[in-house]
Amino acid sequence: QQQVKQSPQSLIVQKGGISIINCAYENTAFDYFPWYQQFPGKGPALLIAIRPDVSEKKEGRFTISFNKSAKQFSLHIMDSQPGDSATYFCAASIGPGTASKLTFGTGTRLQVTL
Amino acid sequence: DGGITQSPKYLFRKEGQNVTLSCEQNLNHDAMYWYRQDPGQGLRLIYYSQIVNDFQKGDIAEGYSVSREKKESFPLTVTSAQKNPTAFYLCASRPSGGTGELFFGEGSRLTVL
Numbered sequence: 615q616q617q618v619k620q621s622p623q624s625l626i627v628q629k630g631g632i633s634i635i636n637c638a639y640e641n642t643a644f645d646y647f648p649w650y651q652q653f654p655g656k657g658p659a660l661l662i663a664i665r666p667d668v669s670e671k672k673e674g675r676f677t678i679s680f681n682k683s684a685k686q687f688s689l690h691i692m693d694s695q696p697g698d699s700a701t702y703f704c705a706a707s708i709g710p711g712t713a714s715k716l717t718f719g720t721g722t723r724l725q726v727t728l
Numbered sequence: 729d730g731g732i733t734q735s736p737k738y739l740f741r742k743e744g745q746n747v748t749l750s751c752e753q754n755l756n757h758d759a760m761y762w763y764r765q766d767p768g769q770g771l772r773l774i775y776y777s778q779i780v781n782d783f784q785k786g787d788i789a790e791g792y793s794v795s796r797e798k799k800e801s802f803p804l805t806v807t808s809a810q811k812n813p814t815a816f817y818l819c820a821s822r823p824s825g826g827t828g829e830l831f832f833g834e835g836s837r838l839t840v841l
Contacts, residue, residue: 623768646828657732657818657832658771703770710828715786718763718770 617641618706620719627726633691635722637704640685644706646714649678649689652701652721661702662689663710694726730755732833734819739838741813749804749836751819757831758824760802764788765816765835774817777802806838813840 619638627633637647648663664671664678664687671678677690691698701721707714732753741747753760759778763771773786777796791810796802802821806813816837820830 620770648828650830655834657820657834658830659832660829663828707828710826711824714828715773715776716830718772720768720770 617644617717618704618719620704620722622722623720624723625725627691627694627724629694629696629726629728631694631726633689633694633698633724633726635689635702635704635724636686637688637706637719638684638686639706641706641708641717642685643708644717646707646710647678647680647687648705648716649676650703650705650718652703654700658703691724694724696726696728699724699726732819732821732831734817734833734836736836737834739836741838741840743840744808746808747806747813747838749806749817749819749838751802751804751833752800753802753819753821753831753833754800755821755823755831756799757821758799759822760796761820761822761830762786762792762794762802762804763818763820765818771818774804813838 649661650658651661652658662673675692680687701723703721704719705716707716735750761776762774772788775794777783793805818835819833
């Protein structure tokens with residue numbers, strides 16, 4: 615049973631445009647929502663994370679929007695650049711501690727064209 | 729430099745053979761994890777360990793085994809019982825009391841012929 619649904623599977627955006635990736639979760643106990651970025655042949659790396667006590671978190675060009683009632687969260691990449699071309703994974707867990715298990719979405723392959 | 733080292737990066741094995749993937753970290757992290765990555769399926773948790781000499785099954789543990797004899801090391805054995813072992817395997821670690829960030833290695837790609 616997939617607990618975190620991610621869409622779209624792939625996304626092509628022109629340089630300077632906005633990339634939007636959406637995730638929906640089922641388990642209302644989830645309270646930690648990170649996004650990871652993965653370049654080809656590399657391991658994922660944490661991009662940005664949010665807890666449900668805020669509806670939005672921004673770090674540079676990357677913003678997480680969180681809608682607790684809809685059980686949805688999304689990643690917005692403003693002014694998308696070719697260097698942002700990568701696979702993005704949303705994830706969720708009950709707390710950020712070592713005992714918690716992150717459940718990942720299926721990933722979105724983003725391509726930013728010139 | 730601190731980090732997670734996975735080896736080998738690429739591995740080819742014949743069907744029916746066991747294979748062990750190495751994961752070493754020098755970050756002094758307590759918890760370590762093994763994930764499997766398949767196209768279109770995201771990352772799925774195989775096993776994880778919060779402390780030395782203790783580990784728990786993840787969502788897809790069947791056909792895999794692990795050990796945690798040292799804090800720095802968390803090897804994964806893919807046994808012949810694993811029905812579809814060809815995949816990209818990722819090791820990660822996480823400190824206790826941290827922000828929740830998982831630190832990943834660069835992965836090992838296993839191909840079973």
